[in-house]
Amino acid sequence: xxxxxxxxxxxxxxxxxxxxxxxxxxxxxxxxxxxxxxxxxxxxxxxxxxxxxxxxxxxxxxxxxxxxxxxxxxxxxxxxxxxxxxxxxxxxxxxxxxxxxxxxxxxxxxxxxxxxxxxxxxxxxxxxxxxxxxxxxxxxxxxxxxxxxxxxxxxxxxxxxxxxxxxxxxxxxxxxxxxxxxxxxxxxxxxxxxxxxxxxxxxxxxxxxxxxxxxxxxxxxxxxxxxxxxxxxxxxxxxxxxxxxxxxxxxxxxxxxxxxxxxxxxxxxxxxxxxxxxxxxxxxxxxxxxxxxxxxxxxxxxxxxxxxxxxxxxxxxxxxxxxxxxxxxxxxxxxxxxxxxxxxxxxxxxxxxxxxxxxxxxxxxxxxxxxxxxxxxxxxxxxxxxxxxxxxxxxxxxxxxxxxxxxxxxxxxxxxxxxxxxxxxxxxxxxxxxxxxxxxxxxxxx
Numbered sequence: 001x002x003x004x005x006x007x008x009x010x011x012x013x014x015x016x017x018x019x020x021x022x023x024x025x026x027x028x029x030x031x032x033x034x035x036x037x038x039x040x041x042x043x044x045x046x047x048x049x050x051x052x053x054x055x056x057x058x059x060x061x062x063x064x065x066x067x068x069x070x071x072x073x074x075x076x077x078x079x080x081x082x083x084x085x086x087x088x089x090x091x092x093x094x095x096x097x098x099x100x101x102x103x104x105x106x107x108x109x110x111x112x113x114x115x116x117x118x119x120x121x122x123x124x125x126x127x128x129x130x131x132x133x134x135x136x137x138x139x140x141x142x143x144x145x146x147x148x149x150x151x152x153x154x155x156x157x158x159x160x161x162x163x164x165x166x167x168x169x170x171x172x173x174x175x176x177x178x179x180x181x182x183x184x185x186x187x188x189x190x191x192x193x194x195x196x197x198x199x200x201x202x203x204x205x206x207x208x209x210x211x212x213x214x215x216x217x218x219x220x221x222x223x224x225x226x227x228x229x230x231x232x233x234x235x236x237x238x239x240x241x242x243x244x245x246x247x248x249x250x251x252x253x254x255x256x257x258x259x260x261x262x263x264x265x266x267x268x269x270x271x272x273x274x275x276x277x278x279x280x281x282x283x284x285x286x287x288x289x290x291x292x293x294x295x296x297x298x299x300x301x302x303x304x305x306x307x308x309x310x311x312x313x314x315x316x317x318x319x320x321x322x323x324x325x326x327x328x329x330x331x332x333x334x335x336x337x338x339x340x341x342x343x344x345x346x347x348x349x350x351x352x353x354x355x356x357x358x359x360x361x362x363x364x365x366x367x368x369x370x371x372x373x374x375x376x377x378x379x380x381x382x383x384x385x386x387x388x389x390x391x392x393x394x395x396x397x398x399x400x401x402x403x404x405x406x407x408x409x410x411x412x413x414x415x416x417x418x419x420x421x422x423x424x425x426x427x428x429x430x431x432x433x434x435x436x437x438x439x440x441x442x443x444x445x446x
Contacts, residue, residue: 026115037125041098047108057111060084065103100129133217136227152199153215168196174214207235238267240318240325248334253308253369259300268320270296279310308339308369339369342420345430357407365420
């Protein structure tokens with residue numbers, strides 16, 4: 001393309017200032033093109049022909065007119081033209097950078113296999129001056145984090161114009177809200193965005209409010225009107241963040257210690273913690289137990305009621321006034337102790353010795369995974385426990401100790417041992433308790 005002078009009358013072999021071969025018409029003038037003026041110094045040119053004409057290419061000439069001039073007849077004008085040549089599949093040409101509020105003139109010529117048509121009559125239009133931008137289309141708001149929303153919008157249709165005065169230079173974002181709490185108030189504020197973008201991150205937003213967003217754009221002429229409001233956006237409540245997995249230690253047959261870390265930041269104070277545990281690989285099954293109401297100041301918990309010989313995993317979550325955090329990742333698994341026979345009984349003593357009976361007392365044996373179902377007491381007159389007699393005494397628990405009563409004993413030297421039994425067997429025998437009943441007895445109470 002280029003700028004050319006008036007069409008010369010020399011033969012087709014001559015050239016013009018645009019470097020294009022001069023049109024030497026062999027057909028009558030082409031139809032006048034359609035010319036549509038566009039905002040901000042632009043126009044669109046659409047040539048006219050039918051498919052039967054067999055057009056293979058076409059030429060366009062256009063120029064800026066002067067005030068008060070008369071239209072040329074298209075044959076011997078001497079104006080300064082810009083000339084373009086295009087193929088037949090180009091049926092419209094957008095032109096930008098035209099002088100605003102001045103008349104412009106356009107004409108076309110068509111080329112077929114037989115030759116060129118004559119230039120059409122000139123068609124004029126006046127590209128309008130730049131105006132304020134059009135109204136922005138859709139505004140979309142999405143949550144990015146607890147206090148930040150990502151606002152996106154569709155630029156006005158005229159944002160990409162070439163005229164510098166009409167190009168978009170900045171945006172203004174109007175943020176308004178309606179409270180969801182009775183002690184809050186509605187409000188709004190504006191944010192200036194000093195560049196041509198199509199998104200913005202609005203920060204420091206609060207929960208329990210309905211937010212609406214509108215966008216206006218500005219060019220060198222002025223500001224557009226605000227867009228329609230976005231759909232209401234409610235920021236998520238600031239529940240506690242996801243906690244780190246808890247740690248498990250000090251496993252027994254029916255319990256283990258659970259330790260966890262408090263959240264580093266939280267918009268509202270933590271009110272309590274909750275735990276859940278399972279013996280499955282995940283928490284999708286029915287074997288899940290939850291523990292509620294753990295104090296906010298605690299950092300460890302002794303979880304009781306576990307089954308012996310099982311691998312357990314734990315998760316933790318925090319609760320504040322806005323709600324619950326999501327469950328933490330699972331802890332590393334820890335196995336409770338494998339069940340065995342009860343532990344060896346310690347602390348066997350005689351607490352009461354009367355003429356007619358004695359009372360034995362001891363610390364309860366650890367059940368080691370299964371409930372203690374009975375006790376076996378053996379007695380003999382020799383410390384090597386030869387010829388020992390075994391009985392199953394009636395055992396009662398009182399004040400944290402187990403006791404049993406023995407009646408109708410001989411006035412002799414006795415040695416006693418006791419053991420506890422569960423479903424897996426009998427514990428080891430306790431230490432010997434030596435009791436000499438030949439010495440005078442303690443008087444019984446009346």
